[in-house]
Amino acid sequence: MIENLMDTYKRYPISFSKGEGSWLYDSDGGKYLDFAAGIAVNVLGHGHPEIKKVMHEAIDNVWHVSNLYQIPEQQKLAKKLCDISFADKVFFCNSGAEAVEGAIKTSRKYHFEKGDKDRTEIITFKNAFHGRTLATLAAGANPKHTEGFGPLPSGFVNIELSQKQLEEKISNKTAAVLIEPIQGEGGIRITPKEDLQMIRDLTSKHGVLMILDQVQCGLGRTGDFFSHEWAGVEPDIITLAKGLGAGFPIGAILASTDASSGMVHGSHGSTFGGNPLACSVALKVLEIIDEEKILSNVKSLSEFLLAGINDIIENHKDKITSVRGRGFMLGIKCEVENTLIAETALNNGLLLVPAADNIIRLLPPLNTEKKDIEEFFNLLNITLENLPR
Numbered sequence: 001m002i003e004n005l006m007d008t009y010k011r012y013p014i015s016f017s018k019g020e021g022s023w024l025y026d027s028d029g030g031k032y033l034d035f036a037a038g039i040a041v042n043v044l045g046h047g048h049p050e051i052k053k054v055m056h057e058a059i060d061n062v063w064h065v066s067n068l069y070q071i072p073e074q075q076k077l078a079k080k081l082c083d084i085s086f087a088d089k090v091f092f093c094n095s096g097a098e099a100v101e102g103a104i105k106t107s108r109k110y111h112f113e114k115g116d117k118d119r120t121e122i123i124t125f126k127n128a129f130h131g132r133t134l135a136t137l138a139a140g141a142n143p144k145h146t147e148g149f150g151p152l153p154s155g156f157v158n159i160e161l162s163q164k165q166l167e168e169k170i171s172n173k174t175a176a177v178l179i180e181p182i183q184g185e186g187g188i189r190i191t192p193k194e195d196l197q198m199i200r201d202l203t204s205k206h207g208v209l210m211i212l213d214q215v216q217c218g219l220g221r222t223g224d225f226f227s228h229e230w231a232g233v234e235p236d237i238i239t240l241a242k243g244l245g246a247g248f249p250i251g252a253i254l255a256s257t258d259a260s261s262g263m264v265h266g267s268h269g270s271t272f273g274g275n276p277l278a279c280s281v282a283l284k285v286l287e288i289i290d291e292e293k294i295l296s297n298v299k300s301l302s303e304f305l306l307a308g309i310n311d312i313i314e315n316h317k318d319k320i321t322s323v324r325g326r327g328f329m330l331g332i333k334c335e336v337e338n339t340l341i342a343e344t345a346l347n348n349g350l351l352l353v354p355a356a357d358n359i360i361r362l363l364p365p366l367n368t369e370k371k372d373i374e375e376f377f378n379l380l381n382i383t384l385e386n387l388p389r
């Protein structure tokens, strides 16, 4: 029944009527282990009672007012995000693409206000994904996504990740370098710590801002709250979305006072961005991540998850060959078509997400329990044994 929907998604013929923890249920009683988590969104699984409660409370009080007024929940959320990061200022929006788009604007305006009006270029990297607005498409520079949508905004330079390439392209026209610490859509490719440090060194040397797109890899997914902590670098700007609202739409740009200095009255805006309901939910998500020791759950169980996958690979080398990633953001390299594995997994009650480079992504809720991971091993084995030839 999709006649009236634009045909932008190839959808599986299934819908869900209930969710609890890491499990989803269809109306025929079918049960699915959700290792897709809405593509890294449901960080606390489905139906978390505290999230339900905070949503009900916000609905009983006030769920939307515009940014013409003070929104205490928004201020509290901004303070919390700044307390746990390098950032001093936050702008709230509704999605990942909006956060990245806003980060690009923030970096260009920074240089403009400092009188460096030619510094407009944004350097990005091969296989990146930053969203589907025109500017974020230009940033990703993936012909599969951009074809037919031109003309795209100018001022984006997409390069291979190497010191040599970056040294060649960085100049007094560069506003920012934009990178995902771990590429998600691009196939779970980790940016090595040394490369993040190299980018920080070069950007600092050239007075260029460093933007880390953590829409997919942030919010505890790698076992650290932010996905640069393991690299020991401090960026100027971070983008967040997906897991921040655990399923309720909210995005955020986090920046230092200096990097955000161009974002003055009237320079940017969003009707829905940072409304009381979204911010109450996100505040609760952060509280639960802390109280339920979610980061240590990811850190300790990811070892168990990795070890189990490596065992399964040993027995199915003709179908899957390796696993990469960090924390609960893992990619299994497939020998057979990744979409065939995803489809067979679905038919066997396991939800997985394909990514580029013939990868199957595992993005379980961050509060997934050990027994769910054991069930994952079982379902992955069944899937691989039942792949159609």
Ligand SMILES: Cc1ncc(COP(=O)(O)O)c(C=O)c1O
Binding pocket: 095, 096, 097, 098, 100, 129, 130, 131, 132, 180, 184, 185, 213, 214, 215, 216, 217, 241, 242
């Ligand atoms: C790294 C990254 N940036 C930006 C986006 C865009 O987010 P949204 O789909 O919420 O616009 C995504 C979405 O997958 C992403 O993975």
